[in-house]
Amino acid sequence: MLISHHRGFGIKHGISGDEKVNRAWGNIKENIKTLAIESLCLHEWTQHKPWFDNGYVDFLDQRKQAKMQWIQDPSRSNVDNLNNVRHDASRHFRNKKKAYRKTKIEELETNSTVNNVRDLYRVINDFKMEYQPRTMIVRDYKGELVADPHSIMARWRNYFSQLLNLHEDNDARQTEMHTVEPLVPETRAFEIEVAIGKLKNHKSPGIDQMPAELIKAGVKIICCAIHKLIICIWNKEELPEEWKESIIVPIYKKGDKTD
DSSP, X not given: OOOOOSGGGOOOOOOOTTSOHHHHHHHHHHHHHHHHHHHXXXXXXXXXXXXXXXXXXXXXXHHHHHHHHHHHOOOHHHHHXXXXXXXXXXXXXXXXXXXXXXXXXXXXHHHHHTTOHHHHHHHHHHHHOOOOOOOOOEEOTTSOEEOOHHHHHHHHHHHHHHHHSOOOOTTSOOOOXXXXXXXOOOOOHHHHHHHHHTOOSSOOOOTTOOOHHHHHHTHHHHHHHHHHHHHHHHHHTOOOGGGGOOOOOOOOXXXXXXX
């Protein structure tokens, strides 16, 4: 369990009036990440398939060396050696993939038996997912294809700027309205704890890379610090800059991927 010991958290509970909300949020974020690494360890993400192990790498090295020997000396013995290494590597790769699929099928049966619907559909999607080549080109506003990374980013920036930003009509009359704001009491600590408890699990984190499960696991310790941060934000009427940023992920539905 995360946050079973109170000592090493080190969050500044007292946020002075002069302290910026950005610094306060940075302190909380870094301490949460530090304690998470100490409690859960750091898992490095890899792009390799689950069956890609040291044996896989050894066969790739042997195949590469055999091919280099054949290039330098295309004799009959080197040709036979290259073919043998290729056959052994292919046999090893097939066996590893078969073992991986067998493990996944057993996992499917287990999840179906215990009615674990989320993991069941996750494994099914892994089987259904096929190779999807990435489209690295887009069309600009003139309909011409662009492949330069900077031009692609500029195209996406302009697209979402027009899609999400409101452009005021200069001809429209702007009516200035004055309202009386009711006196709203400051948020209390238990309200922060309740709000954290209602966060949904299994959601992608933002740019801070902190999933909801991590915050919920340490709610008893970080609730006070987050409450003081919210009060500071409330009084200063200023949000941390990181809270104003979001991650936009375009998801292809249908039609031309370059459009």
